[in-house]
Amino acid sequence: MNDTASEFQATKELTDKYLLDLFNRYPVAFRYGVNELLFDQNNKQYIDFLCGVAVTNLGHSDPDIIEAIRTQIDKLMHTSNWFYSEEASKLAELLILNTFPGKVFLCNSGTEATEAAFKLARAYAEQKQIHDPVILSLHKSFHGRSVSGISLTGQKKLHTGFGKLLDGIEFVTANDEEELVAAFERFAGRVVAFVAEPILGESGIIPLTHGYMNLARELTLENEALLILDEIQTGFGRTGTMFAFETFGFSPDVMMLAKGLGSGFPIGALIIAEKYQSVLAKGTHGTTFGGNHLGAAIAYETIRIIQTRDVLANVNSCSEIAFSRLHQIKDKLKIVKEIRGKGLHIGVELSIPSRPVAELCLEKGLIVNATGDTVIRIMPALTISTQYLNEGLDILESVLTHFQNQ
Ligand SMILES: Cc1ncc(COP(=O)(O)O)c(C=O)c1O
The missing domain is CATH 3.90.1150.10 (Aspartate Aminotransferase, domain 1)
Incomplete structure (x- = not known):
């Protein structure tokens, strides 16, 4: 050898x-x-x-990413979300300027962005006093590997072997408009969120049609349900626009981000539209590492490069x-x-x-x-x-x- x-x-x-x-x-x-x-x-x-x-x-x-890392580690890598951070605040502003008005929760991965979205949907249900809420998700979807992640994921092979998963999640077939309408009717008054990837990635790149997404927007508005987009894989330019939702002609209420945001440094984000930005109240969610000085500086530089090059x-x-x-x-x-x-x-x-x-x-x-x-x-x-x-x-x-x- x-x-x-x-x-x-x-x-x-x-x-x-x-x-x-x-x-x-x-x-x-x-x-x-x-x-x-x-x-x-x-x-x-x-x-x-x-x-x-x-x-x-x-x-x-990438030399600019390396430079951003060097500059930041010379200054500070991590403190705590109990303090203000120039880097996190600037990253949040840049994310909002590139998505839709609202607020940002910074975390470390796609799964954690999903978890925050799931808690948000449940908290929203509590506030609306819906006691048996339903979240609609898609067959063949993928939203992460935590228990809420696999519960929201529409793949049976990922559901087995871990006991009872979280309840209140119903699956519909991607791009089947009749089935979507029927689901909103069947669970009338109970649907609090519809979750989807604009292009189902892990199941083999299945794009959702504009017609389907527009119907989902209409139904979620009519039913006062959150439209949650998982742009963890499609975000930050992967599909030719900064975010895939831009081609739909509307913005979601909530969006999960991760992957390309950190150029290899683990960071995720949940963007929550203005109307829902108070649903997760102080003390109801948090993270030790999420959006620390180093991660936020790298993510800021990543977005700056996408925009300027x-x-x-x-x-x-x-x-x-x-x-x-x-x-x-x-x-x-x-x-x-x-x-x-x-x-x-x-x-x-x-x-x-x-x-x-x-x-x-x-x-x-x-x-x-x-x-x-x-x-x-x-x-x-x-x-x-x-x-x-x-x-x-x-x-x-x-x-x-x-x-x-x-
Ligand atoms: C669409 C989508 N959602 C969620 C996740 C989970 O992200 P992570 O692996 O960063 O936890 C992935 C990962 O492949 C993904 O592609």
Whole structure:
């Protein structure tokens, strides 16, 4: 065994021995990253079409993000939410200026943003004196791994094995307008919230139609229910606008954010529209780490970069290239059934299992994600160059051709 092979072996052995065995890991350990590229312990190069699951949206080692981290750690990393923070206050202002009037709760992850949204919906029900409230969520959705997260998640496989989940959650089928109307009728006077991802990510990139979202807005307004959007995966430019909701023509009442907000630093946020900003009263919710000085400074810099470097223009031009090439691949290869998504949030539905495809891509130097059993999910850096976008798509095409010819 050469030195680098034994280095990986040592990492694997320590991982297997000490880290809880929860993930179906690929046999690679990355050492460093530069823009849209990652390098493993052998210095083998990989084009990153995953971004740590839509997190490192500005690529790896962005010099301005590094500078923001250096400047902030020289000053202060963490105090407590019991004190005022210049960094958190400026981040909250920037989030509101880019979303809708209201207030922000800063936390550490998507799951925690979901948890805060769930508590908000329950507190709203208490205030309205609705004693058997219903939250509507979507089949095939994903909202996190805590008990409230899996309770809101519309995937049976994630529900089992943990006893009774939280009650008062009913599921409807994405884009089925009749079913949505029927659910509001069936639970008349009890629906306090409708929760949805604008594009269902973990189930294989399923976009909600504008018609469906507009109906959801109408019904939530009529029924005085909260429209809660989970933009944890779609937020911060991933779909070609700063937030996916912008193309719907209305804003939600509540929005969960995380992932791309911190460029790799764990931070999440819940944005609550003005009308509901007093529902969670002082002392009813909190966090030790959420929105600390370091996280807030990094998130502020992340948003500043998206706005000042024309990142969205790059997303839209790269998206056109990606969709056009993927449609050409679909025309050539029968195993490619459908191309879905928006911006650089793309799903390639196959007629074969997607995990072996992702494994062979990895061997050939391309990182993609296999999700929803038969979908390849493509989420490169929003700043990716056309050169590496095309090189990555070349690898994907050659791998899919290999499986087609098997
Ligand atoms: C749409 C959506 N909601 C919630 C979550 C949970 O976020 P986290 O893993 O940061 O807790 C995820 C994570 O994949 C997600 O994609």
